[in-house]
Amino acid sequence: MSVLLTENAARQIKKQLEKRGKGIGLKLGVKKSGCSGYAYALEYADQLMEDDAVFENFGVKVIVRKSDLPYVDGIELDYRREGINEAFQFNNPNVKATCGCGESFSV
Template structure:
């Protein structure tokens, strides 16, 4: 099981962590919500929890809890700027469908 991080995503995450002044890395997870059932959660991590898996690439640690890892295995975390919009993107090979607004997904 693995999560990968592009250089662009790592640079943006490092910028956020540097501005924050602390943190081990970013937690990537899923929560039940939205039209399709699941949505991504991305937040700062200050300490590891029991059952966490840690993936490190380009100097950034991505921490995933055991429950979420089943839905996220193989996901690539990317960061893109398109015109005035910018944000993290989740390239998840497990996704079977997404809602029309792109906020939630099914596996």
């Protein structure tokens, strides 16, 4: 199992954790949503739970609930700026289809 961060994503997560003044890393998960079935859920984690797996890249921890691992195994999380827009980008090898608006995916 693996979850990868690009250097840009790690830099952004560090920046946000410093701005918050607390946190141990980024929590990545999935939730049922949209027309394709699942959407990514991101939040900053302040503690580890018993059912969490931890991945570290560029000194930044990504925490994933073990039940979500089959949906995100092998994912690369990037952070990109395009014009005035900036956002995390998910490069997930498990995705079989996405909805037209890009908000949800199926595996």
